[in-house]
Amino acid sequence: MRVIITGATSMLGGALIEECLAHGAEVVALVRKNSPKIARLPKSKQLTLVEAELTDLHSVQIDLPCDVFYHFAWDGTSKETRDDPQTHLNNVQYTLDAVGLAQRLGCRKFIGAGSQAEYGIYSGKIYPDTRVEPILSYGIAKYAAGKLSRKICDRDGITHIWTRIFSVYGEHDSENTMIQYALRQFRAGKPAHFSAATQMWNYLYETDAGKIFYLLGEKEVPSGTYCVASEDTRLLKDFILEMQQVYGNGAQCIFAPPSNEKMVSLDPDITSLVEAIGWRPQTSFAEGIRKIIEKIS
Numbered sequence: 001m002r003v004i005i006t007g008a009t010s011m012l013g014g015a016l017i018e019e020c021l022a023h024g025a026e027v028v029a030l031v032r033k034n035s036p037k038i039a040r041l042p043k044s045k046q047l048t049l050v051e052a053e054l055t056d057l058h059s060v061q062i063d064l065p066c067d068v069f070y071h072f073a074w075d076g077t078s079k080e081t082r083d084d085p086q087t088h089l090n091n092v093q094y095t096l097d098a099v100g101l102a103q104r105l106g107c108r109k110f111i112g113a114g115s116q117a118e119y120g121i122y123s124g125k126i127y128p129d130t131r132v133e134p135i136l137s138y139g140i141a142k143y144a145a146g147k148l149s150r151k152i153c154d155r156d157g158i159t160h161i162w163t164r165i166f167s168v169y170g171e172h173d174s175e176n177t178m179i180q181y182a183l184r185q186f187r188a189g190k191p192a193h194f195s196a197a198t199q200m201w202n203y204l205y206e207t208d209a210g211k212i213f214y215l216l217g218e219k220e221v222p223s224g225t226y227c228v229a230s231e232d233t234r235l236l237k238d239f240i241l242e243m244q245q246v247y248g249n250g251a252q253c254i255f256a257p258p259s260n261e262k263m264v265s266l267d268p269d270i271t272s273l274v275e276a277i278g279w280r281p282q283t284s285f286a287e288g289i290r291k292i293i294e295k296i297s
Contacts, residue, residue, distance in 0.1 A: 024046070057094055112163065118146070186251040240253055
C-alpha cells in the first residue's frame with residue numbers, strides 16, 4: 001500500500017507516518033518548504049517527501065500512484081484565525097483540490113480530517129449522525145469541506161471517509177494546549193489555573209490516533225462519517241486531577257467557580273469506528289501523560 005498525506009508534519013501526520021512505516025506501507029508526505037517540523041519525520045526508504053503548499057494541490061505533479069489519500073493540512077487553526085471566514089473558505093477549496101489530486105494519483109480512498117467543532121455546542125452523547133450546528137468559521141468550513149468532497153468522491157467512485165476528530169494529545173502537541181500549559185506550570189513549581197472544568201471531555205493519545213487512521217486506510221471501510229476519539233469520557237476536571245496525580249511533586253491546580261456559560265462538551269460514541277476497523281484505543285490517559293512527562297524531562 002502507498003499512501004499520500006498532507007499535513008504530514010502535524011501531530012496526526014507524524015503518528016500516521018510512524019504507523020504506516022511500521023506496517024511496511026510506502027508514504028508520500030507533502031511538506032511545506034523549509035518547515036522546521038520536517039526534522040521530526042523518520043528517515044526511511046519507504047518515505048518520500050514532496051514540497052508543496054496547500055495552494056499547490058491543484059497543480060502539484062507527483063509521479064507515484066497512490067492507494068489512499070489522507071488530508072490533514074488546514075490553514076487558520078490558531079485562536080486568532082479560527083473564525084476568519086475567508087481563511088476557511090480557502091480551506092474548503094484546498095480540500096476539493098486534494099480530492100482532485102487523489103483522482104490524478106489513482107487513489108481508491110480519500111480520508112479527510114474533520115472536527116468535533118462541526119457539532120458546535122452540544123450536550124449529550126455525540127454520534128456521527130448527531131445534528132451539526134457549527135459556530136466558528138473553522139467548524140462551518142470543516143462541515144462544508146466534508147460534504148462537498150463526499151459529493152466528488154461519490155461521483156468518481158472513490159471511498160470517502162470523513163473523520164470528526166475530538167481531542168488528541170501527545171508528545172508532539174501544540175505548546176498552547178491545556179495539557180502543555182499545566183505541565184509547564186508544574187515544572188516551574190507554580191499553580192496551574194483552570195476554569196471550573198465541569199464539562200464532559202475525551203482524550204485520545206496520538207499513537208492511538210495514528211493507528212486508527214492507518215486502519216481506516218488499510219481496512220475495507222465503507223464511505224461515511226466516523227468519530228475519532230477514545231472510549232474514556234468523563235469530567236474535564238477528573239482528567240486534570242489525574243494529570244496532577246501522575247505528575248506528583250507537589251503539582252497544584254486551582255479551579256474557578258462554576259459559571260452558567262455554555263461550554264463545548266465532548267461525549268463521543270465510537271461504536272461505528274470500532275466496528276469498522278476492528279480495533280479500539282489502547283493508551284490510558286495516565287499512560288499518555290507519563291510519556292509526555294518523560295519526553296519533556
